[in-house]
Amino acid sequence: MSVLKILRWPDPVLQQVCTPVCDVAAVDALIGDMFDTMYAAPGRGLAAPQVGKLLRLFVMDVGWKEGTRTPMVCINPEVVDACETVVTREEGCLSIPGVMADVTRPDAVTLAYTDAAGRQRETRLTGFAAACAQHELDHLDGIVTFDRVDADQRAALEAAYGMPA
Incomplete structure (x- = not known):
């Protein structure tokens, strides 16, 4: 395996909607x-x-930094249910390094997806795991953190990131 280059905002690839994965084995x-x-x-x-x-695929592991690896592969994911309770959390993004933004999202979601073995799954995620999955799912739809905040906050975050006003 190898470490890949992470694209940084405003790379135009990050603004595109991804296509579904048709062959799970091909993305192993x-x-x-x-x-x-x-x-x-x-x-x-x-x-x-x-x-x-530009594929509808993300990986996440919300527990590894605390010592418990919980790797999850989500192919062609979609939120099939979201709770009415929303929370605002500070989010960072590997494509926008150094920028933290307050983003409001449902506190729990049910995610339907295909796993790395090609099995259809449905998982209820809560708290930080729900926010992480929603953040990654946004990427598959060409949405980044800047798109989830109001105009004033976006302008401040882009300025902090070094983008011209």
Whole structure:
């Protein structure tokens, strides 16, 4: 496996909607490389477009930094249910390093996806895991953290990131 280059905002790939994965076996090596890249970054989630692949695929591991690896592969994911309770959490992004933004999202979601073995799954995620999955799913739809905040906060975050006003 290998560590891949992570694209940085405003790379146009990060603004594109990804296509579904048709052959799970064909992305096996990519999945391994994405985990290597995510752990090396070090991050908790990584979506395929962040490494230049316009595929509906992300990996995440919300527990590894606390010592418990909980790797999850989500191919062609979709939120099939979201709770009404929303929370605001500070989010970072490997494609926008050094920028932390307050993003409001449902506190729990049910995610339907295909795992790395090609099995259909449905998992209820809560708290930080729900936020992480929603953040990575956003990448598959060409949405980044800047798109989830109001205009004033976006302008401040882009300025902090070094983008011209």
